Amino acid sequence: MEKSADRPNKKKVVAVVGGGLVGALNACFFAKRGFDVEVFETRDDIRTAKVVKGRSINLALSHRGRQSLKSVGMEDKIVSNGIPMNARMIHSPNGKQSPIPYGKKGQYILSVDRANLNKELLTAAETYPNTKLNFDHKLQDWSPETGLMTFVRPDGSLEEIKADLIVGCDGAFSAIRKQFLRRSRFNYSQTYIPHGYMELTMPPINGEFAMKPNYLHIWPRNTFMMIALPNLDKTFTCTLFMPFEEFEKITTGDEVMEFFQKYFPDAIPLIGVDALKRDYFRLPAQAMVSVKCSPYHIGDKCVLMGDAAHAVVPFYGQGMNAGFEDCIVFDEIMDQLNEDFSAVLPEYTRVRVPDDHAIADLAMYNYIEMRAHVNSKWFLFRKNVDDILHFLMPGTIIPLYTMVTFTRTRYHQAVELWHWQDRVINRGLLFCATGALLGGSYLLVKNPPDINKLSIPAEKLWNRLLAVWTT
Amino acid sequence: MEKSADRPNKKKVVAVVGGGLVGALNACFFAKRGFDVEVFETRDDIRTAKVVKGRSINLALSHRGRQSLKSVGMEDKIVSNGIPMNARMIHSPNGKQSPIPYGKKGQYILSVDRANLNKELLTAAETYPNTKLNFDHKLQDWSPETGLMTFVRPDGSLEEIKADLIVGCDGAFSAIRKQFLRRSRFNYSQTYIPHGYMELTMPPINGEFAMKPNYLHIWPRNTFMMIALPNLDKTFTCTLFMPFEEFEKITTGDEVMEFFQKYFPDAIPLIGVDALKRDYFRLPAQAMVSVKCSPYHIGDKCVLMGDAAHAVVPFYGQGMNAGFEDCIVFDEIMDQLNEDFSAVLPEYTRVRVPDDHAIADLAMYNYIEMRAHVNSKWFLFRKNVDDILHFLMPGTIIPLYTMVTFTRTRYHQAVELWHWQDRVINRGLLFCATGALLGGSYLLVKNPPDINKLSIPAEKLWNRLLAVWTT
Numbered sequence: 013m014e015k016s017a018d019r020p021n022k023k024k025v026v027a028v029v030g031g032g033l034v035g036a037l038n039a040c041f042f043a044k045r046g047f048d049v050e051v052f053e054t055r056d057d058i059r060t061a062k063v064v065k066g067r068s069i070n071l072a073l074s075h076r077g078r079q080s081l082k083s084v085g086m087e088d089k090i091v092s093n094g095i096p097m098n099a100r101m102i103h104s105p106n107g108k109q110s111p112i113p114y115g116k117k118g119q120y121i122l123s124v125d126r127a128n129l130n131k132e133l134l135t136a137a138e139t140y141p142n143t144k145l146n147f148d149h150k151l152q153d154w155s156p157e158t159g160l161m162t163f164v165r166p167d168g169s170l171e172e173i174k175a176d177l178i179v180g181c182d183g184a185f186s187a188i189r190k191q192f193l194r195r196s197r198f199n200y201s202q203t204y205i206p207h208g209y210m211e212l213t214m215p216p217i218n219g220e221f222a223m224k225p226n227y228l229h230i231w232p233r234n235t236f237m238m239i240a241l242p243n244l245d246k247t248f249t250c251t252l253f254m255p256f257e258e259f260e261k262i263t264t265g266d267e268v269m270e271f272f273q274k275y276f277p278d279a280i281p282l283i284g285v286d287a288l289k290r291d292y293f294r295l296p297a298q299a300m301v302s303v304k305c306s307p308y309h310i311g312d313k314c315v316l317m318g319d320a321a322h323a324v325v326p327f328y329g330q331g332m333n334a335g336f337e338d339c340i341v342f343d344e345i346m347d348q349l350n351e352d353f354s355a356v357l358p359e360y361t362r363v364r365v366p367d368d369h370a371i372a373d374l375a376m377y378n379y380i381e382m383r384a385h386v387n388s389k390w391f392l393f394r395k396n397v398d399d400i401l402h403f404l405m406p407g408t409i410i411p412l413y414t415m416v417t418f419t420r421t422r423y424h425q426a427v428e429l430w431h432w433q434d435r436v437i438n439r440g441l442l443f444c445a446t447g448a449l450l451g452g453s454y455l456l457v458k459n460p461p462d463i464n465k466l467s468i469p470a471e472k473l474w475n476r477l478l479a480v481w482t483t
Numbered sequence: 484m485e486k487s488a489d490r491p492n493k494k495k496v497v498a499v500v501g502g503g504l505v506g507a508l509n510a511c512f513f514a515k516r517g518f519d520v521e522v523f524e525t526r527d528d529i530r531t532a533k534v535v536k537g538r539s540i541n542l543a544l545s546h547r548g549r550q551s552l553k554s555v556g557m558e559d560k561i562v563s564n565g566i567p568m569n570a571r572m573i574h575s576p577n578g579k580q581s582p583i584p585y586g587k588k589g590q591y592i593l594s595v596d597r598a599n600l601n602k603e604l605l606t607a608a609e610t611y612p613n614t615k616l617n618f619d620h621k622l623q624d625w626s627p628e629t630g631l632m633t634f635v636r637p638d639g640s641l642e643e644i645k646a647d648l649i650v651g652c653d654g655a656f657s658a659i660r661k662q663f664l665r666r667s668r669f670n671y672s673q674t675y676i677p678h679g680y681m682e683l684t685m686p687p688i689n690g691e692f693a694m695k696p697n698y699l700h701i702w703p704r705n706t707f708m709m710i711a712l713p714n715l716d717k718t719f720t721c722t723l724f725m726p727f728e729e730f731e732k733i734t735t736g737d738e739v740m741e742f743f744q745k746y747f748p749d750a751i752p753l754i755g756v757d758a759l760k761r762d763y764f765r766l767p768a769q770a771m772v773s774v775k776c777s778p779y780h781i782g783d784k785c786v787l788m789g790d791a792a793h794a795v796v797p798f799y800g801q802g803m804n805a806g807f808e809d810c811i812v813f814d815e816i817m818d819q820l821n822e823d824f825s826a827v828l829p830e831y832t833r834v835r836v837p838d839d840h841a842i843a844d845l846a847m848y849n850y851i852e853m854r855a856h857v858n859s860k861w862f863l864f865r866k867n868v869d870d871i872l873h874f875l876m877p878g879t880i881i882p883l884y885t886m887v888t889f890t891r892t893r894y895h896q897a898v899e900l901w902h903w904q905d906r907v908i909n910r911g912l913l914f915c916a917t918g919a920l921l922g923g924s925y926l927l928v929k930n931p932p933d934i935n936k937l938s939i940p941a942e943k944l945w946n947r948l949l950a951v952w953t954t
Contacts, residue, residue, distance in 0.1 A: 193664075193673075196770050201672035202664075299667050 015307035016228040023048040023142065027161060027175035029151060030182035032057075033126070034335040036133035038181055040441035043140035045346065050173060050335050052163055059131045067411065067469065070249050072228070074099070074417045075121040080336035083343065086136055090129060091222040093241045094122030101227035106279040111227065115414045117403075121228070123241040124255065134168050146171075151187045154178065174372030177353055178314040181335075184303055188322035192310065200305040205325055205379060207208035207236070208256045208297030214240060214248035214282050222282040229381065233275050250283065251406075253383065259297040265289035267422040301327050304372050306365045309357035317342065322368035327378040330416060334371050337420070338364060370424040374416065376381060397437060409433055494519040494613065498632060498646035500622060501653035502741065504597070505789030505806040507604035509652055511555040513811050514611035515690050516817065521799040522642060523620040523800055525653075530602045530845035542600065543568070543699070545591040545888045551807035555815065557607055561600060565593030566713045572698035578749040583866065585874075586885050589908065592699070592800060594712040617642075622658045622857055625649065627781040649785040652806075654774055657791035663781065671776040676796055676850060678707070679727045679768030684863035685753050687717035693753040694719060701853065704746050708854035721754065722909075724854065730768040736760030771796050775843050777836045780828035788813065793839035798849040799886060805842050807833060808891070845887065868908060880904055 028035050032112075043049045043410030055405070073094055081087040082095055099111040114121060139142050146163070148173065152163040170298045182186030192198050207386055214222050221242060223229055229240040229248070236254035243249060262268055269362045272280050280288065303323035309315045318335035347465045349355040369387075381391075401409035415426035497513045499506050514520045542564055542617045555600060569591045570582040604671040608614050625632040625833065630646045651659030677735030682754040683730070685693050692713060694700055700719070700915040707725035714720060733739055739760055743751050751759065774794035776780070780786045789806035813831055852862075872880040881890075881904075886897040 097768050199674050199676045201674075203672075204668040 014176065015109060019418065024176040024181060025050065026173070026177045027052060027159075027173060028179045028181055029188050030135060030180070030318075030320070031130075031145060031147065032183060032184075032318070033130055033133060033180065033332055035179075035181035036130060036137050037080060037084065037086075037336055038138070038179055038317060038339050038342075039137035039143055040086070041146075041343050042179075043137060043143045043246070044084060044126065045343075046142065047177075049137070049140070049143040050146045050175070051143065052151065052161075052385060053145070053147050053148065055148045057145070057147045058127060058135070061298070066476070069169065070243070070251075071124050071126050071332050072241070073124045073129075074329065074333050075300070076330075076337040076340075076420055077333040081338040084136065085341055086132065090124065091122060093128060093132075093413070094124040096226055097123055097228045099228075101224065101229045102228060102277075103231045103278060105233070105275065105277075110393075112160040113412075114420050117413070119418050120226075123243070125243060133452060147150070151182075152187070156191060156276055156314045156338065159313045160176065173355040176313070180314065180316040180320045181318045182320050184301055184319040184323035186316065188314065189316060189320055190306070191314075195310065196215070198305065198307070201303070202323075203302045203376075205300050205376075207253050207256045207303070207379070209326075210252045210254075210259065210292070210297045212250040212283055212291050214250055214279070214287065215287075216246035216280050216284070219246065222248060231276050231279070232383045234383060234388055236275075237278055238276060248282075250279065254297070255301075256297060262292070265292075268292045280397045290420065302372050302376055304369055306369075308364060309361050311355055312354035315357050315360060321364075322372055324375040325379050326375070327382050328371065328375040328416065330371050330375060332424070334368060337401070338368075341367075366421040368387075370427045371416070374423070374427065376411075394437075394448065398433075401437065409437070484606055484797040485581075486884060488653055490810050495647040496521060496645070496651060497648045498523060499629075499650045499652055500645060500659050501651070501657075501789075501791070501903070502605060502616060502618065503652065503654060504601055504602075504604060504803055505600060505810065506652035507608050507648055508555065508557075508807055509550060509602070509788060509810050509813075510559070510608035510614055510616075511611070513812050514614040515555060515610060516814075517613065518648075519635065520608070520611070520614040521646070522614065523617045523622065523632075524616070525621045525732050526618065528616070529620045530605060541714070541722075542595050542597050543712070544595045544600075545800065545804050545899070546810075546889055547801075547806040547808040550891060551811040554811055557603065560603060561595065562593060564603075564715065565595040566715065566858070568594055568698055568699045568712070569697050570699075571698045572640075572695065572745075572942075574700060574702045574749060576704070576746065577750075581679060583863075586882075586889050590885070590889050591697070592888060594699070594714070606745070608727075625659070625662065627662060627785045630784045647784070651785065651787040653787045653790045653791050655774055655794035656792040657731070657787065658780060659785065660776070660787060660791055662785075663776070663787070666781065668777070669776065672774070674773045676726050676773070676847075677726045677773050678850070679770055680797075681723045681725075681730065681763070681766070681768045683721040683723065683754055683759065683762050684720035685711060685721055685750070686755070686758075690717065692719070693718050702747050702750070703854045705854060707746075708749070709747055709750065719753075721750065727768060727770075733763070736763075739763045744903075749917050755954065773847055775840055777840075778829075778832040779835060780832050783825035783828055786828050786831060792835075793843055795843045795846040797846070798853050799842065799846040799887065801842050801846060805839060805894070812838075838894040840945065841898045842887070845883075845894070845898065865908075868912070880908070 024047050026047040026049050026126075028039050028049060028051045030044070031051050035051060035053070041053045043093050073090065078087050078091065081090055099113040102110045102112060104110070113119075116476065134145060138145055138216075148166050149163040150165075152164045152170070153426045156178075159178060161173050161175060163171045163173075165171060178188065180186055182188055189200075193200060216222060223240065225242040225246075227242075231238040236252070236258060238250055238252045239252040240248040252364050262271055268281070269285065272288060283291075286470070301323055302325050303314070303319070305321060307322050308317070317338040319331065321338070322334065324331050324334065341364055342356070345359050345363065349359060395411070398409065398411045402411055402414070410429070412420075412426060412430040415429065416419045416423065419426075421429070495518050495746060497518040497520050499510050499513070499522045502522050506522060510520050510522045534844070549558050549562065552561055570584040573583060575581070585588075605616060609616055619637050620634040621636075623633045623635045623641070627649075630649060632644050632646060632649065634642045635646075636642060647743050649659065651657055653659055660671075662788060665672060687693060694711065694734065696713040696717075698713075702709040705725070707729060709723045711719040711721040714912045733742055733929070740751070740756065754762075772794055773796050774790070775793075776787070776792060781794050788809040790802065792809070793805065795802050795805065812835055813827070816834065818829050820830060820951075836902070866882070869880065869882045873882055873885070881892075881900070883897060883901040886892045886900065887894065889898075892900070903905055
């Protein structure tokens with residue numbers, strides 16, 4: 013290949029490894045800056061391939077992702093193909109539905125189709141004359157010292173390229189990251205959660221959505237849960253999250269029905285009995301991994317972004333958004349440091365690691381909150397208090413979900429602010445509760461009630477009070 | 484090679500990968516059970532090699548390690564070559580030395596030489612006729628499904644063997660573990676601490692130890708520290724632990740002297756000015772990693788032990804002891820489950836993972852305690868309280884260090900007990916303090932002192948009290 017880092021008078025070569033969402037978007041960012049961009053993807057071109065393998069959980073696009081798309085002029089196109097979701101719709105076991113808005117009126121997240129988004133981004137990258145997409149190229153070897161990379165093609169032939177910058181966007185099981193793991197002082201963790209996931213489809217009814225479309229539907233059931241996101245074709249993709257051993261306990265169609273009858277009765281007619289009995293066994297439950305690492309770079313030649321740097325569990329809807337924000341953060345640092353890779357790469361690690369670690373932790377935290385707390389009275393009470401305070405003091409009290417989803421507040425700062433707010437609000441509530449208790453006691457002493465006329469027996473009342481103060 | 488898992492009427496083949504401490508000890512355990520044991524070591528035989536590479540931090544052998552050695556009849560031989568250390572000897576910046584015993588009278592840990600211990604264990608393994616040591620064998624490939632392994636020899640020739648059980652004892656950077664990393668649902672973390680270490684030698688003075696030999700000498704200096712362990716040749720090996728950036732700040736012999744003059748003045752004449760200026764620059768500071776993972780096995784064919792499963796930072800002196808205990812725990816489970824690998828391996832993971840994770844966390848905790856808290860008055864006060872309570876109620880209150888070092892209490896249970904004891908003791912102390920305060924107040928009210936005669940001004944006294952109650 014002609015392109016080379018060593019030849020003067022040539023543009024610098026940026027090799028983007030991985031043609032998924034973050035890789036394709038990154039190609040646009042680097043192409044916009046005038047680099048010679050080469051994208052290498054192991055798989056076939058998904059725009060022409062017949063069978064598309066890979067992950068298919070629906071994606072929730074929010075502010076961070078949109079801002080990144082905007083930077084490369086793609087926001088409007090993607091948004092027009094998304095379905096706004098204004099609120100969560102909580103399905104109780106008895107079939108009752110209650111909406112919990114995501115933010116203020118007019119704030120929403122978007123259900124987008126992963127495959128379509130990926131195709132659009134690849135096409136956008138290809139419109140730059142200085143970008144070349146190389147499909148069916150499997151990374152065989154590469155050197156972080158020289159930037160020399162070797163790829164294998166399906167016919168066994170090898171292709172070499174020397175890059176000035178290698179950008180590893182090759183996902184949670186990144187091949188680029190393996191080289192990082194061989195080096196000293198690289199911190200790394202991969203944590204599989206005990207839950208797996210399984211996707212089921214809810215077809216349209218009489219050509220219309222089977223449930224209200226502008227919601228992210230949630231069936232929280234403590235140790236497990238189901239969610240459903242709307243698609244453009246008026247179907248919903250339902251995703252069941254459950255511990256692997258629970259999945260394995262269900263081995264027959266009748267057991268599937270029994271399970272759904274018990275926990276998701278309202279979903280049975282909407283998915284359909286036959287489809288449910290069949291689709292449950294189509295694929296085994298899939299694993300979910302949380303990956304954290306540091307640093308994100310080696311020298312001035314290689315950097316990790318997206319899931320390759322920080323795979324997160326899907327419970328905060330921020331995996332793609334964080335990956336897209338990686339691109340814009342890198343781009344901002346490129347501006348600040350005049351595209352000097354030897355300065356940009358360490359700065360990117362310094363700035364981005366704490367934020368990515370924060371969102372990985374938050375997603376893990378929400379893994380519990382979403383299936384358990386979202387049902388609790390305390391959660392709903394605190395959410396209402398937070399919303400009222402946010403309305404009264406919009407600059408001081410901002411719900412965590414709002415900071416994460418509808419702003420570009422740095423993730424780790426959002427977490428710090430959240431802890432601070434939490435302390436302040438809980439102290440305020442304690443203060444109010446103590447005041448109310450003292451006031452109530454005063455009134456009780458002044459006007460003692462006739463104990464025999466209480467609607468709750470005194471003993472029960474005492475036990476309840478005791479329970480409140482001891483928990 | 485003739486040996487094979489598929490041939491009936493042949494003994495089962497156990498391939499131990501790694502001929503270090505845990506590999507060699509494990510070979511003895513499996514040989515004792517009558518398996519056909521093949522040990523594969525990448526390096527040359529350290530008993531005949533001229534240059535021995537690898538780690539050289541001194542080792543502190545304690546109860547768990549000794550029990551494991553005892554099981555294969557090696558305890559007495561190893562103990563006779565160790566130097567008992569009855570206490571820590573704390574060196575203050577002003578040169579003052581204060582001993583803090585490790586346990587009760589007669590309880591001690593042993594300073595042993597890593598290379599000598601390894602040699603003894605290899606020789607012990609070799610005395611079993613059913614054991615073969617294969618040096619200069621580098622693992623090239625292996626299958627957890629079939630047990631087929633391929634090794635490369637220095638001349639490039641390949642050697643194949645089919646094992647019934649593959650035991651990965653190949654250290655913190657285990658090649659066997661790489662195969663685990665490729666599989667789904669394998670949890671893994673490697674964390675490098677910001678500190679590096681450097682070894683310096685303190686020679687004998689007039690043929691005698693330069694300091695009291697039966698102590699582990701510690702110079703705690705908050706963000707960094709130095710320790711020294713005695714050797715049989717009457718030298719001490721000093722190990723300096725310090726953040727990498729601090730190591731890098733010192734670039735000249737004069738800066739070394741300035742640094743030692745400030746923090747370790749009493750060590751300068753003992754190490755020697757010339758040696759210090761020279762040896763500080765002999766090797767760069769070495770990194771330390773903490774590795775945790777789970778599960779420890781794949782199917783019924785492969786299991787990880789020792790540092791390959793759980794590298795720990797060296798601050799609890801338990802790395803080798805935990806690795807040796809792995810062997811004895813596995814051996815105990817082999818007894819319980821009649822050497823049925825398909826049952827033994829999952830049980831080993833179930834039993835051992837929480838204990839190894841607990842000791843990894845404890846070592847990380849001691850990484851702070853040893854260089855900082857060991858100096859504090861609260862630490863010494865609590866240690867005295869714990870020791871007195873241990874003396875009064877030896878079955879109920881046992882100091883954590885004692886449980887970890889002088890018993891085989893499961894590590895994770897030791898931690899649970901420790902937390903429980905800590906709560907009980909702190910509550911007791913609070914109770915006593917409150918009682919003393921009330922009693923004191925009563926006396927003060929009964930016999931009010933003349934405020935002008937107080938040796939501390941009343942305001943200062945009040946501030947101190949306030950500080951106690953608000954922290």
